[in-house]
Amino acid sequence: MKNAIVGQSGGPTPVINASLAGVFQAAKQHGIDIVYGMNHGVMGLLKDDLVDIGQFLDSDLKIELLRRTPSSFLGSCRYKLKPYTEDDTEYKIIFENLEKHEIGYFFYIGGNDSMDTIAKLASYGAYVHSPIRFIGVPKTIDNDLAITDHCPGYGSAAKYVATVMKEIGRDAACYGTKVVTVVEVMGRNAGWLTAASALARRDDFEGTDLIALPEIPFDLDRFVDKVAELQAKKPAVLVAVSEGIKVADGRYVCELGSSSHASDAFGHKALTGTASYLCSVLQERLGGRGRPIELSVLQRCAGHLTSRTDIEEAEMVGGAAVLAAIAGKTGKTVVLRRISDNPYQVTTDLATCDELANYEKKVPLDWINEDNTDMTQAFLDYATPLIQGELAPFYVNGLPYHLGSFKE
Numbered sequence: 001m002k003n004a005i006v007g008q009s010g011g012p013t014p015v016i017n018a019s020l021a022g023v024f025q026a027a028k029q030h031g032i033d034i035v036y037g038m039n040h041g042v043m044g045l046l047k048d049d050l051v052d053i054g055q056f057l058d059s060d061l062k063i064e065l066l067r068r069t070p071s072s073f074l075g076s077c078r079y080k081l082k083p084y085t086e087d088d089t090e091y092k093i094i095f096e097n098l099e100k101h102e103i104g105y106f107f108y109i110g111g112n113d114s115m116d117t118i119a120k121l122a123s124y125g126a127y128v129h130s131p132i133r134f135i136g137v138p139k140t141i142d143n144d145l146a147i148t149d150h151c152p153g154y155g156s157a158a159k160y161v162a163t164v165m166k167e168i169g170r171d172a173a174c175y176g177t178k179v180v181t182v183v184e185v186m187g188r189n190a191g192w193l194t195a196a197s198a199l200a201r202r203d204d205f206e207g208t209d210l211i212a213l214p215e216i217p218f219d220l221d222r223f224v225d226k227v228a229e230l231q232a233k234k235p236a237v238l239v240a241v242s243e244g245i246k247v248a249d250g251r252y253v254c255e256l257g258s259s260s261h262a263s264d265a266f267g268h269k270a271l272t273g274t275a276s277y278l279c280s281v282l283q284e285r286l287g288g289r290g291r292p293i294e295l296s297v298l299q300r301c302a303g304h305l306t307s308r309t310d311i312e313e314a315e316m317v318g319g320a321a322v323l324a325a326i327a328g329k330t331g332k333t334v335v336l337r338r339i340s341d342n343p344y345q346v347t348t349d350l351a352t353c354d355e356l357a358n359y360e361k362k363v364p365l366d367w368i369n370e371d372n373t374d375m376t377q378a379f380l381d382y383a384t385p386l387i388q389g390e391l392a393p394f395y396v397n398g399l400p401y402h403l404g405s406f407k408e
């Protein structure tokens with residue numbers, strides 16, 4: 001078994017390809033012959049739809065371009081394997097394909113749902129006494145993976161959110177008239193990314209006025225009262241809400257506005273429309289103008305506004321995964337451990353995929369202020385190091401240049 005395979009899974013991030021570059025380079029440095037990529041994660045592996053990544057990364061320039069290209073170069077999927085004890089058909093196909101390509105090392109770059117996939121494959125591997133090693137590489141803009149201090153992808157998305165809050169805030173204040181801008185940020189059940197809107201407060205900007213995270217049940221009447229209080233003091237009010245805020249009975253706020261929200265293979269509802277719904281309620285009850293802004297995929301594909309710290313860590317976890325696999329580990333994922341805040345230092349470690357699979361780490365409640373409207377200094381101390389540094393894309397003829405997909 002002399003080859004490796006790598007896949008990308010779940011929602012993309014602006015730095016997920018830096019992890020792919022990290023895996024590829026470390027694998028090559030350690031004498032791994034061919035590094036295969038799965039076309040759209042395990043779905044591609046099931047169809048034996050693989051690519052020899054080395055054919056696309058045949059120069060240092062291409063690797064550098066990959067690091068600076070957002071979204072998943074290999075293509076992604078949201079695909080849930082059934083436990084092999086229920087049905088082992090797909091496991092047999094996957095292991096047959098892995099053996100056919102002489103794969104000794106399997107790397108999967110993903111979030112909590114992807115950790116479920118690695119845990120299941122590693123456990124089937126142990127059951128059939130396979131020598132293949134399965135290692136996870138963490139990523140998610142949601143930052144909701146357990147055990148790791150933070151997830152690659154979060155720092156860049158947090159930098160994007162804080163940056164656009166500053167810019168939106170300036171725009172909103174320009175007419176001096178009454179307007180409530182409600183910015184909807186991704187994060188289904190954990191508010192890490194919405195919390196990053198608190199980073200916007202600096203000496204040149206008074207900050208986001210009101211923040212609502214899914215960790216706190218959302219009270220619509222209280223929200224309207226808070227906005228009214230703020231509007232009594234200033235005409236332009238800036239609000240950041242998580243797409244996943246829920247009212248006390250467990251319904252997502254976006255479901256109050258519309259009931260059609262499709263679910264993915266892991267049963268997660270597609271959340272959208274929270275900001276629009278809240279603006280319509282505010283307009284109805286308070287008058288004035290409401291401007292909803294759904295950041296949607298912009299916050300996870302902004303390759304022009306990444307954190308250098310994040311890119312470097314994303315690459316580092318990819319390399320650490322290869323070292324772990326070569327050292328004989330399996331069913332593990334790389335995690336980041338923070339050594340110190342000032343100076344900011346992190347190192348990599350390993351955790352068992354089972355411990356991270358399907359579990360969403362929430363924002364600690366004591367990092368939210370007493371009023372449930374803002375973040376505390378502890379959150380700012382945690383998140384500020386993650387957004388440091390910049391790595392610009394390569395610009396060609398005025399636009400960022402990306403490494404095209406291998407299908408092009």
Ligand code: F6P
Binds near residue numbers: 012142187300
């Ligand atoms: O990967 C996580 C995430 O970005 C969530 O915050 C969001 O709810 C979800 O992906 C949406 O992804 P998609 O609509 O692409 O499935």
